[in-house]
Amino acid sequence: MFTIEHEFDATVVTLIDEGDGLPLMGDVVITAFEDCVAVEQTDPDTEETVRITLSMTQLADLAAALNLPEGSYRIDRTPAPKG
Template structure:
């Protein structure tokens, strides 16, 4: 299950783990103009852990989901 909310400066997506044993805490994804952050509570400390991806890293991640094992470089056309 997931939710989508549009805030002033970001789109917030929350991924909710459900329906099986070994559930993990929700993941919150904040999509800003220049980066995307992923946050999840650390079960040991109860503190949020944040990972920040640049837009280039996010594009590479999206491309990587459909590629076989290997090393790749995506050439970008100048804007």
């Protein structure tokens, strides 16, 4: 299950673990700003929150990596020639 909320300066997606496996993991909160994306998860046992912030370039690389086989890659970000 997940929720999506649009706030003034960000979109917040919360992923809620409803899996059959035990133990369930804490909710994952993804906050998308104009220039970065923050991913947070609170450990249900310690109540400690871990936050990872990704630049938009890192996020694009992650999205690309989800559909590629094992290996090392570099994305060419030079604009394509017009015409």
